Amino acid sequence: xxxxxxxxxxxxxxxxxxxxxxxxxxxxxxxxxxxxxxxxxxxxxxxxxxxxxxxxxxxxxxxxxxxxxxxxxxxxxxxxxxxxxxxxxxxxxxxxxxxxxxxxxxxxxxxxxxxxxxxxxxxxxxxxxxxxxxxxxxxxxxxxxxxxxxxxxxxxxxxxxxxxxxxxxxxxxxxxxxxxxxxxxxxxxxxxxxxxxxxxxxxxxxxxxxxxxxxxxxxxxxxxxxxxxxxxxxxxxxxxxxxxxxxxxxxxxxxxxxxxxxxxxxxxxxxxxxxxxxxxxxxxxxxxxxxxxxxxxxxxxxxxxxxxxxxxxxxxxxxxxxxxxxxx
Ligand code: FAD
Numbered sequence: 502x503x504x505x506x507x508x509x510x511x512x513x514x515x516x517x518x519x520x521x522x523x524x525x526x527x528x529x530x531x532x533x534x535x536x537x538x539x540x541x542x543x544x545x546x547x548x549x550x551x552x553x554x555x556x557x558x559x560x561x562x563x564x565x566x567x568x569x570x571x572x573x574x575x576x577x578x579x580x581x582x583x584x585x586x587x588x589x590x591x592x593x594x595x596x597x598x599x600x601x602x603x604x605x606x607x608x609x610x611x612x613x614x615x616x617x618x619x620x621x622x623x624x625x626x627x628x629x630x631x632x633x634x635x636x637x638x639x640x641x642x643x644x645x646x647x648x649x650x651x652x653x654x655x656x657x658x659x660x661x662x663x664x665x666x667x668x669x670x671x672x673x674x675x676x677x678x679x680x681x682x683x684x685x686x687x688x689x690x691x692x693x694x695x696x697x698x699x700x701x702x703x704x705x706x707x708x709x710x711x712x713x714x715x716x717x718x719x720x721x722x723x724x725x726x727x728x729x730x731x732x733x734x735x736x737x738x739x740x741x742x743x744x745x746x747x748x749x750x751x752x753x754x755x756x757x758x759x760x761x762x763x764x765x766x767x768x769x770x771x772x773x774x775x776x777x778x779x780x781x782x783x784x785x786x787x788x789x790x791x792x793x794x795x796x797x798x799x800x801x802x803x804x805x806x807x808x809x810x811x812x813x814x815x816x817x818x819x820x821x822x823x824x825x826x827x828x829x
Contacts, residue, residue, distance in 0.1 A: 503653040505562070506532045507592040509583075510543045510555055511602055514698070517551055519666065519708045520598035522558050524659050526667035527625065528596060529559030534627040537593055540564060541675075542586065544579060546572035549677075556675035558667060563675050564590075568682035570689070573696055574602050577688035580609040586680050587614060592654045594633055596625075599658040599763070600707070607658045616652035621763070623663045623786070633657075641759055642782040661707040662765035662786075699754075703738050706755060710767045711737030714757055714784070717744040718773015718794065718813055725751055727814070728772065731821040734828060740764065740784075742774045758783035770820070772813045776801025793817065 508528045510521040525541060532539035541555035544566035552563040566582050579602075587595060587610070595610070597603035599621050611618035619635035626634040626647070635648040635657050650656065706712065713728045725739065732739045740757040741750070757764055759779040769787035773794065774780060781804055784790070792805035793813045802808040809816050 503591040503593045504537065505540050505590070505592040505594075506535065506537045507540045507542055507564075507587075507595045507654070508560070509595065509597040509603070509606075510541045510551065511598055511600060512543060512545055512548060512551055515545075515548070515551070517554055518598065518600070520600055520659070520661045522666045523661065523664045524596050524598060525555060525558040525560060527659075527664035529667065531594075531625060531627055531633070532559070532561070535593075535632070538562060540592065542566065542583070542595075544571045544582060549679075552675065552677045553671075554669070556673050556677075557669035557671050559673070560675045563677045564680045565677065566680050566682050568684075570684055571682065573693035574606075575689075575691045575693055576605055576609055577690050578684050579606055580613055581684040581688035582682050584610055584613040585683055587654060594653075594655040594657070597656075597658045599660045603658040607656055611656050614654070614656075616654060616656055617648075617650040619648040619650060619655075619657040622648075622657045622659045625657070625659075638782070641778050642785055643778075660763055660765070703732060704736065706738045706740055706757070706762045707764055709738035709764070711735045712740050712757070712764050712766045712768075712784070712787070713737060713770040713772065714740035714742065714774060715745055715751070715772045715813075716742035716774030716780075717748065719745055719750060720773075722748075722750040724814070727817045727821075731770075731817060731824060734821055734824045737766070737768075742777075742780050756783075771801050771805070772817060774801055775799050776804065793820075 508524045511518040538561040540562040541560040542564045622635040624636035631649045639646045741755045746753045746756045759782040763783045765786040767788045770791045790805045791807045792801040793809045793816045797810045
């Protein structure tokens with residue numbers, strides 16, 4: 502009989518990603534509603550110290566997949582180790598972040614386990630008959646579908662910022678289980694020797710509370726310094742439209758949209774971005790949207806809470822000055 506709501510806790514360099522805390526927090530609520538135990542699964546090398554953090558955010562059990570072979574994420578090794586653990590313990594549900602890792606790992610696991618997967622989930626309903634119903638955007642965010650998965654475990658990737666992070670209880674205890682790590686040699690197709698991290702003081706685009714993005718209206722790579730200055734005043738991240746990325750003005754890891762990152766910050770400022778549906782698919786869920794565009798007919802104003810019709814090269818420095826006054 503399958504048992505348990507499981508959350509894959511993503512970590513990098515020994516630090517748990519915020520998305521995993523969001524899912525653990527929501528997982529606790531789902532566990533309480535369904536009467537299932539909540540388990541965190543942490544994979545890596547030397548990750549035992551993270552078990553207490555997972556317990557504090559609501560895990561009843563913590564499964565540790567601790568091995569040098571899992572030190573860096575690779576599709577094959579993680580699929581192999583996790584699939585074996587899941588096949589042995591048979592959880593009811595396995596929830597991952599809709600991150601680069603989650604988007605890579607979840608479909609592989611679904612295929613390996615022969616189960617269904619709901620991806621890019623933004624809400625989870627507990628249904629007395631259907632167990633979990635996953636709400637996910639379809640047609641570039643213009644409609645929603647509710648997905649029921651009949652196979653077990655019910656697999657889903659959850660979009661960042663869909664759920665708030667609960668207040669942790671540092672005294673909370675969980676059963677910590679050192680799980681056996683067995684990786685089939687044929688799954689080790691790639692071995693990562695080294696990883697170079699981008700050194701930045703800015704938050705990750707998908708985790709930032711404040712995102713300021715630039716589009717084709719930025720007119721050149723050098724002008725992104727304007728957005729960086731404003732982002733740094735408020736501790737935010739810089740994003741971009743695909744047009745800006747395709748022009749070579751900013752690296753594609755900063756692209757927001759259907760084929761880029763999906764963000765939902767408290768405040769999103771779109772500068773010189775027209776508001777194509779593929780861009781809105783990536784930022785439409787932001788709490789407050791400010792658009793700066795010199796064309797009053799630009800579609801971005803249809804989704805903006807506040808619209809500034811004007812030249813971004815005049816407006817952005819003024820915004821920066823005003824934000825400086827607010828934070829000082
Ligand atoms: P434009 O549409 O050219 O808009 C530039 C805007 O800047 C205009 O509205 C203009 O009025 C304004 N402007 C110009 N100068 C100034 C100034 N000085 N001050 C103020 N405003 C000014 N796009 C994404 O962004 N993300 C995606 O993930 C994505 N995925 C895609 C996937 C597919 C399959 C396809 C087909 C397209 C995708 N696109 C994506 C591209 C998308 O359709 C648009 O082409 C793109 O978003 C346009 O970028 P933009 O708004 O920066 O450029």
